[in-house]
Amino acid sequence: MTRSPSTPLPPPKERRRLREATALTQDQLATRVGVTRQTVRAWESGRTTPRGRKREVYAKLLKTLAEQEAAQRAKPTPQPEPEPAAQPEPKPKPESESVMPKPEPVALTPAQAFDALYEFSAPALVRQTFLLTGRREAARESVERAFQAAWEQWPEVARDRDPVGWVRATAYEYALSPWQRFRPRHRHPEPPPADPGDRTLLNTLLRLPPRHRRTLVLYDGVGLGLPETAAETEASTPAAANRLLRARVTVADRLPALADPQVLHRRLAELASAERLWSAKPPAVRLVGERRARFWTRAAIAFTVALIGTTALTVRTAPTHYEPPVSRGEAVRGVPPRVAPGSLSDEELELRQKLRDQLQAGPERLTPGLE
Known part of the structure; x- marks a missing residue:
């Protein structure tokens, strides 16, 4: 028995866009499909996927919403007809002037x-990065470094589906780098926000672990979906959801008024907008990036040339065979002096004669022979 393929569905972002384009709420769409509002929200965020009969009903409804949107776009806007006026008949134009070419896009x-x-x-x-670091100058520098890296790899960034996401991920990585704490600027704290509520919220954010803080800013601050947040933080969707829930619980314990995600989103936007943050002009960023790229390119070339020269000098002057080192002479102590041989005593002479006689006459004498 062959199994029929599942009904195709648009991506989660397209599902939400179609619903909002036709002015439908999640409750209304859930009623038409026969599910709960939480289920529709999970479908639109990509956390779950409909199956079975619910999938077919949901797919047909989305198709209907897409047709309605296309019909609304194709419907012309009624305009009042101008009153006819007597005009002279136009003169016939030559064929070369009858069709004017349209200007090509620049x-x-x-x-x-x-x-x-x-x-x-x-x-x-810059405002988003300020929520991660709590430092105005560090936020500006992180974003500029990210754009300089984007300019160095501009062909790749220009073809990316989300260039802003590419730059944002690079800026966040630079801002949350553990090496930032060793910089002299990091040792001098910056003045906190003037508003007490903003100051408390910022301190609460900075107490979160970097991964949880980044997930919270992306989801509740920037407004990304859960799959996009997980992809940008290089984590799985369940891991990103777990970090988000833990971050929300920590913030709600410190600030109970921010337990609602909508209120938290609004407060994060207000905190980021309340600070006076500036950024350099685009030509200045490109110029600094080009200078840094030239400097590192020249440094790499100089290092390569020095390495080649050192290698050539070593090959030129290195010995071709092994020469063992000659040890340095040292005086040996504790050995008794060598005594020169002298004349034998009478006892020694008698013993030698006895040994010779026994060896010559005795049967135990061994004589060497060939076997």
Whole structure:
């Protein structure tokens, strides 16, 4: 028995967009499908996937919503018809002028595309990074370093599906690097926010572990979905959900008024917007990035040349065979002096004669022979 393939569904983001485009709430959509609001929310976030009959009903409903959206877009906007006026008949134009070519879209240069991306996303990224570090200068520097890395790899970043996400992930990695604590600037604390509520919220965020803090900022601050948050933090979806829940519990224990995710999202946005954060101009960022790239390129070339020269000198001057080292002479102590042989005594002479006689006449004398 062959099993029929499951009904295809659009991605989670498209499901939510179709619902919002047709002005449907999650409760209304859940009623039409026959499930709960929490189930619809899980489908739209990508945590779960509908199966069986619910999947078919959900797919048909999404298809209907897509058709309704397409019909609304295709419907022309009624405009008042202008009153007819007597106009002279137009003169016939030559064939070369009858069809005017449409102007082609102007393609942006790499520098213009980079500047547009920077001006669009840099201010928001600086505010988001401030929530991670609690330091204004560190947030600005992290975002600028991320954009400099993006400019060095611009062909790859320009083709990425989410260039802002690429830069954001790089900025967060730089801001949360453990090496930041060894910098002299890190030893001098910056003035806290003026508002007591903002100061308490920022201190609560900074007490969270870096991974939990980053997950909370991405999900409740930036507004990413759970799968996108998990992908950007390089974790599985269950792990990201666990970090998010733990971070929310910690914040709610310190600030009970922020137990609602909607209130927490609003407070994070207010905290990030209340600070006066600035960022450099796009040409300055590109210039600094190019200078740093040239410096490291020249340093790598100089190191390679020095390594080649050292290797050649070593090969030139190294011996071709092993020569054992000559040990240095030292005086040996504790050995008795060597005595020169002298004349034998009478007893020694008698003993020698006795031994000779016995060896010559006795039967025990052994004579060497060939076997």
